[in-house]
């Protein structure tokens with residue numbers, strides 16, 4: 330099982346799409362191991378988007394990420410990191426495939442609905458940035474035999 334970080338960005342919160350986007354992940358079969366609403370800060374975003382420091386759009390990106398609180402989620406599943414990136418879709422919503430979250434819900438390169446960790450290394454660092462260990466729950470493995478074949482998750 331893998332865990333990955335998803336942020337429902339202020340564009341999602343402002344457009345009242347929180348429930349709809351969570352529902353896409355839930356219906357896919359990803360389990361929510363942790364979830365909370367939080368206001369992001371300048372310092373946190375400098376770390377979170379450090380790979381974009383110096384880009385011309387960096388200040389606007391940070392401002393957009395602080396416009397409202399975000400919903401931070403830890404999603405869990407077999408290959409969850411790649412699966413979540415796949416269903417999130419290409420960064421620019423205008424180029425993202427229909428059927429992906431960004432392809433279905435946005436028109437923007439910046440206001441693109443969700444953040445999703447892009448590698449196992451990033452997922453570990455990002456989950457630690459947004460969640461304390463006790464905020465992530467090892468619960469409800471009730472449906473594993475319906476979500477997966479036994480040899481897929483054991």
Ligand code: IDP
Nearest residue numbers: 381386390419420438439440441443444445447
């Ligand atoms: P990702 O979110 O698909 O992983 P990254 O390249 O890591 O894409 O960029 C992080 C975020 O920065 C994007 O989700 C988007 O909100 C914003 N961003 C990336 N490239 C641009 C751009 O060219 N213009 C405006 N915003 C951008």
Ligand code: MG
Nearest residue numbers: 444445446447
């Ligand atoms: Mg990224």
